[in-house]
Amino acid sequence: xxxxxxxxxxxxxxxxxxxxxxxxxxxxxxxxxxxxxxxxxxxxxxxxxxxxxxxxxxxxxxxxxxxxxxxxxxxxxxxxxxxxxxxxxxxxxxxxxxxxxxxxxxxxxxxxxxxxxxxxxxxxxxxxxxxxxxxxxxxxxxxxxxxxxxxxxx
Numbered sequence: 001x002x003x004x005x006x007x008x009x010x011x012x013x014x015x016x017x018x019x020x021x022x023x024x025x026x027x028x029x030x031x032x033x034x035x036x037x038x039x040x041x042x043x044x045x046x047x048x049x050x051x052x053x054x055x056x057x058x059x060x061x062x063x064x065x066x067x068x069x070x071x072x073x074x075x076x077x078x079x080x081x082x083x084x085x086x087x088x089x090x091x092x093x094x095x096x097x098x099x100x101x102x103x104x105x106x107x108x109x110x111x112x113x114x115x116x117x118x119x120x121x122x123x124x125x126x127x128x129x130x131x132x133x134x135x136x137x138x139x140x141x142x143x144x145x146x147x148x149x150x151x152x153x154x
Contacts, residue, residue, distance in 0.1 A: 012026070015029045015030050015033070022115060023115055024105075028105065045093065045094050045097050046082065048097040048098065048100070048101050049082050049085065049097055050078065051101070051104070052097060052100055052101075053078055053081060053082070057073070060078075060081040060085065061073065061077070061081060063081050063084040063085065063088070064077070064080055064081060064084065067080070089133075089134060091133045091134075091136065092130050092133035092134045095126060095129055095130040095133060096130050098126065099123060099126045099127055099130055102119070102122070102123050102126065103123060106119050106120075106123070
């Protein structure tokens with residue numbers, strides 16, 4: 001075994017142990033590591049959106065008022081919805097999708113109270129960041145006339 005293989009095996013073992021202690025698969029630990037320490041998204045936003053679309057099909061199809069879809073939407077239709085989603089939230093769409101993905105993972109995982117609290121705190125932090133970005137976009141779109149104190153005042 002060369003030095004790289006040995007090092008990668010050690011990293012894999014660390015991710016596995018950390019995942020076991022947090023009640024999550026090592027792949028998810030790796031994804032969180034990549035999101036935090038590298039400047040790349042470990043999962044393509046399009047892939048997250050397709051899962052989001054599957055759960056919110058009617059809401060997302062409503063973004064296309066001139067489209068009359070019967071049956072299963074085609075990939076082209078989903079792509080049009082994705083483009084509208086990105087246009088509605090240009091600065092925040094990635095944060096929105098990642099926060100949604102985290103909430104789905106939390107729903108599936110369960111876990112101890114401490115694990116759920118940690119995930120909740122992290123999700124609140126991401127949600128706050130997303131709301132701030134959406135507020136900035138809205139303020140810019142309105143010409144900066146009024147910035148609501150909270151999203152429910154929109």
